[in-house]
Amino acid sequence: MKRCKFDEFIDDYLMNKLKNEEKNKFEEHYFHCQHCFEKMLARYELLRLIKTKGQTIFYEEERGKNRKEAFFIEKITSFLTPKQWAFTTSLVILGIILCLSAGLLLKKPQPQFFLDKEDIVRGESIILISPVKNVKTIPSQFMWKKMRENVEYKISLYLNQELIWTAITKETTLPLSEEVKNLIQADQKYSWQVKAFSPQGTLIAVSSKTQFKIASIE
Amino acid sequence: MKERLVLKEIIVRYKPIISFRVRRAIGYLNPDWEDVVNEIITNVIEKIKKDEFRGESSIGTFIYIISSRRIADYIRQKRKVLKHIPEPKSFLEPSEEFENKEKTEIMTKILKKLKPKYKKVLYLYYYKGLSRKEVAQELGISPRRVSERVDYAQKLLKQLLIKK
Numbered sequence: 001m002k003r004c005k006f007d008e009f010i011d012d013y014l015m016n017k018l019k020n021e022e023k024n025k026f027e028e029h030y031f032h033c034q035h036c037f038e039k040m041l042a043r044y045e046l047l048r049l050i051k052t053k054g055q056t057i058f059y060e061e062e063r064g065k066n067r068k069e070a071f072f073i074e075k076i077t078s079f080l081t082p083k084q085w086a087f088t089t090s091l092v093i094l095g096i097i098l099c100l101s102a103g104l105l106l107k108k109p110q111p112q113f114f115l116d117k118e119d120i121v122r123g124e125s126i127i128l129i130s131p132v133k134n135v136k137t138i139p140s141q142f143m144w145k146k147m148r149e150n151v152e153y154k155i156s157l158y159l160n161q162e163l164i165w166t167a168i169t170k171e172t173t174l175p176l177s178e179e180v181k182n183l184i185q186a187d188q189k190y191s192w193q194v195k196a197f198s199p200q201g202t203l204i205a206v207s208s209k210t211q212f213k214i215a216s217i218e
Numbered sequence: 219m220k221e222r223l224v225l226k227e228i229i230v231r232y233k234p235i236i237s238f239r240v241r242r243a244i245g246y247l248n249p250d251w252e253d254v255v256n257e258i259i260t261n262v263i264e265k266i267k268k269d270e271f272r273g274e275s276s277i278g279t280f281i282y283i284i285s286s287r288r289i290a291d292y293i294r295q296k297r298k299v300l301k302h303i304p305e306p307k308s309f310l311e312p313s314e315e316f317e318n319k320e321k322t323e324i325m326t327k328i329l330k331k332l333k334p335k336y337k338k339v340l341y342l343y344y345y346k347g348l349s350r351k352e353v354a355q356e357l358g359i360s361p362r363r364v365s366e367r368v369d370y371a372q373k374l375l376k377q378l379l380i381k382k
Binding site for chain 1 (some may be wrong): 232234235237239276278279281282286316320325326329330337338340341343344345347349350365366372375376
């Protein structure tokens with residue numbers, strides 16, 4: 001039978017391997033080419049038989065393939081005894097766990113780009129004047145050194161590190177109100193801190209926390 | 219009379235081709251295939267009688283185009299109507315089934331007993347679905363040799379089938 005240039009398309013067409021354009025071309029072709037159409041019919045019959053009865057027809061070939069795979073697996077697994085395999089696997093798992101743990105431990109801490117609440121801004125600092133040490137009586141006012149013009153100061157009073165009172169002023173002294181005086185007791189550890197803010201509300205300086213104690217209450 | 223002969227020739231020549239095309243497109247076991255084929259043939263005959271086939275393309279192309287259009291219409295209609303109806307399993311006539319079954323058994327036996335070099339090609343190419351190039355690499359032969367072995371296996375199968 002003489003060959004046609006579309007001969008090579010027959011199997012791919014029947015097995016749906018042709019692209020759409022090639023498929024349409026070939027479909028139109030076999031409306032003209034008796035050779036291709038007859039060959040395609042015969043191939044179709046053979047292909048249908050193989051697809052439906054392939055397991056029976058190729059039983060030996062399939063068994064041979066499975067045997068090859070089983071042989072390969074057997075060859076690998078017989079390299080070590082089961083006990084040795086178990087031991088090796090345990091070692092590998094342990095190694096992975098150790099590596100991961102080491103990795104976590106050696107991990108450098110992330111650099112901090114934002115201040116925590118307790119962090120102090122370096123640079124300018126506010127000097128506290130009074131009270132700065134133990135006093136005999138309740139102080140009448142808090143006093144600190146002036147920084148510059150147009151600064152707002154926030155004063156915070158702590159009892160054993162716990163904030164008990166806060167106030168804001170533009171002066172460098174703040175008289176204690178009766179309300180605050182009532183909070184203060186003898187023999188208790190108090191501390192106070194001043195923060196300075198610009199007119200825009202930016203923190204520009206912080207004083208250290210200074211402790212004081214009252215000897216007696218009048 | 220002459221025209222009737224020509225039309226008859228066209229039907230005889232193109233009906234198997236149209237049938238194959240239709241069954242492949244709408245499903246080999248779809249019972250509607252015969253109706254669709256008949257509609258296409260009727261359409262072709264009408265158009266030829268009305269002189270709608272002017273010979274600008276070949277008769278094959280003319281029939282191919284009519285077939286493609288009818289198949290597309292059928293698929294479009296079916297998609298709308300039969301969305302939820304399951305596909306029927308088999309509509310072969312009992313006598314056809316028997317004939318096919320007997321032929322299938324004979325062909326299966328023949329293929330099982332094929333020489334290994336031909337059987338292996340069929341196994342890899344058709345059963346496993348490898349490409350011609352992959353089969354060639356696997357067997358250490360050229361892709362052309364693969365095609366030749368497939369052709370030969372087919373020829374052998376045909377000869378042995380006739381003998382049986």
